[in-house]
Amino acid sequence: MDAVLKSLSVRAPDAADKRSDAPRAERVTERPTRQEAEAAVRTLLRWAGDDPEREGLRETPQRVAKAYEQIFGGYRQDPDGILDRVFEEVEGYSDIVLVRDIAFHSHCEHHMVPFMGRAHIAYYPRRGVVGLSKLARVVDAYARRLQTQETMTAQIAETIDAVLKPRGVAVMVEAEHLCMAMRGVQKSGVSTLTTQFTGVFKQDANEQVRFLTLVRDRR
Numbered sequence: 001m002d003a004v005l006k007s008l009s010v011r012a013p014d015a016a017d018k019r020s021d022a023p024r025a026e027r028v029t030e031r032p033t034r035q036e037a038e039a040a041v042r043t044l045l046r047w048a049g050d051d052p053e054r055e056g057l058r059e060t061p062q063r064v065a066k067a068y069e070q071i072f073g074g075y076r077q078d079p080d081g082i083l084d085r086v087f088e089e090v091e092g093y094s095d096i097v098l099v100r101d102i103a104f105h106s107h108c109e110h111h112m113v114p115f116m117g118r119a120h121i122a123y124y125p126r127r128g129v130v131g132l133s134k135l136a137r138v139v140d141a142y143a144r145r146l147q148t149q150e151t152m153t154a155q156i157a158e159t160i161d162a163v164l165k166p167r168g169v170a171v172m173v174e175a176e177h178l179c180m181a182m183r184g185v186q187k188s189g190v191s192t193l194t195t196q197f198t199g200v201f202k203q204d205a206n207e208q209v210r211f212l213t214l215v216r217d218r219r
Contacts, residue, residue, distance in 0.1 A: 037065045071107065074144030079155070082137045083163040088128035094167075097129055098122040100215050102136045108179045109146035117175030117191075120215045123160060124167035124200060135160070149175050149194050157196035168199025170211040 032040075038061035045052040045060065052061065100120040107114055119139045142155045157171040172195045180187050201207045 034065055037068070038062055041065065070144075071105075072144055072146070074141045077137075077141040077144075079138050079141040079159045080163050082134050082141060083130050083160065085134075086128040086130055086164065090125070090129050093129070094125055096122050096124055096210070096214070097132075098211070098214050099132050099135045102139050104139050104143040106143040106145070106147045106149075106152065106175075108177060109148060111179045112146065113177075113179040113182060115147075115149065115175045115177040115179070117173060119156065119174075120170075120172045121156065121160070122170040122201075122211050122214070123164065126164075126166050130164060149173055149177070149192055153194040153196045157198055161198045166199065168197070168201040168203075168207065170198075170201040170208070171196045172212070172215060 041061035041064045042052040045057055050057060052058070098120070099122075100118075102119040102121065103116075104119060105114060105116045121135050121139075138156055138159055142152045142159075153171055153173045156173075157169045160166070160171075161169045172193065174191055174193050176189070176191055180190055197208060201211060
C-alpha cells in the first residue's frame with residue numbers, strides 16, 4: 001500500500017485564537033433553510049441527469065438534508081468544550097497516554113467525496129488526564145466537517161495542546177481518499193499519512209520514534 005507522509009509544522013495559538021479552524025469559521029455565511037437545502041439537492045439530481053420526481057428519488061432531498069445534519073455535525077460542536085474536564089487525581093502519572101485506532105469518516109472539501117481512516121493521539125500530561133473518549137470526540141468534531149486531512153491533523157493537535165497544555169502532543173492520521181479512488185487517477189488502496197507534533201514530541205526525535213513504535217506495535 002502506497003503511503004504519503006506529510007509532516008506539518010505546529011503553530012502556537014495566540015490571543016486571537018488563530019488555530020487552523022478559526023479563519024474558515026469566520027467565512028461561514030447565514031445557514032440556508034431546510035427547504036432551500038432540499039431544493040438544492042433536487043437541482044443537483046436534475047443536473048446529474050435524473051428526475052427528482054420519480055418514485056425512487058422523490059424523498060431523496062429530505063433524506064440527504066437529514067443525513068448532512070449528522071455527517072457535518074462537527075460544525076455545531078465545540079472541540080475546546082469537549083476537553084473541559086480534566087482528572088487531576090491520577091496518582092502522579094506523567095508518562096505517555098496513547099489512544100490509537102480512532103476510526104473516523106470525513107469529506108474532502110475539494111470534491112465533497114468521503115475519506116476515512118484512523119487517528120492515533122498521544123500526549124504527556126502536565127496537570128492531569130482527560131477522559132479517553134473525549135479524544136475520540138475531538139476527532140469526530142473535526143472529521144464531521146468539510147476537510148483536508150492535513151488541516152484536520154493540525155486542528156486535533158492544536159486543540160489538545162491549547163486546552164490541556166500538556167508537555168507534548170503527537171497526532172497521526174491515516175486515511176484513504178475516495179476522491180482518488182472514484183475519480184481523477186482512480187487508484188484505490190492508496191493510504192495518506194499525516195503527522196503533527198508539539199512540545200517534547202516536536203523537540204525530541206526519540207519521542208517521535210517512541211510514539212510511532214507504540215502506534216505500530218500490535219502485540
